[in-house]
Amino acid sequence: MPYIASFEEFAKAAERLYLQDPSRVRVVTKYRHCEGKLIVKVTDDQVCLLYRTEHAQDLKKLEKLTSQLMRNMVSK
Numbered sequence: 001m002p003y004i005a006s007f008e009e010f011a012k013a014a015e016r017l018y019l020q021d022p023s024r025v026r027v028v029t030k031y032r033h034c035e036g037k038l039i040v041k042v043t044d045d046q047v048c049l050l051y052r053t054e055h056a057q058d059l060k061k062l063e064k065l066t067s068q069l070m071r072n073m074v075s076k
Contacts, residue, residue: 001050002050003050003051003052004049004050004051007051007053007058007061010042010049011061011065013042013049014027014042014049014069015068015072017042017047017049018069019072020044022072022073024044024045025042025043025044026042026043026044027040027041027042027066028040028041029041029062036054037052038052038053038054038058038059038062039051039052040052
């Protein structure tokens with residue numbers, strides 16, 4: 001599966017996927033220390049969105065996305 005190049009594009013697609021069917025979406029993060037890469041996967045078993053980064057500045061963006069998704073989950 002191809003990785004999405006832009007974090008903003010990934011975040012928008014992940015939020016759209018969550019809003020379509022909130023009960024089926026899950027978010028998986030994986031950090032590979034030996035490569036220094038963070039991989040984020042958002043899936044509902046039909047659609048799989050992948051994002052990979054090596055930049056520390058993207059961690060803040062990921063934290064913001066995660067908190068936004070959590071707010072959506074709690075507010076319903």
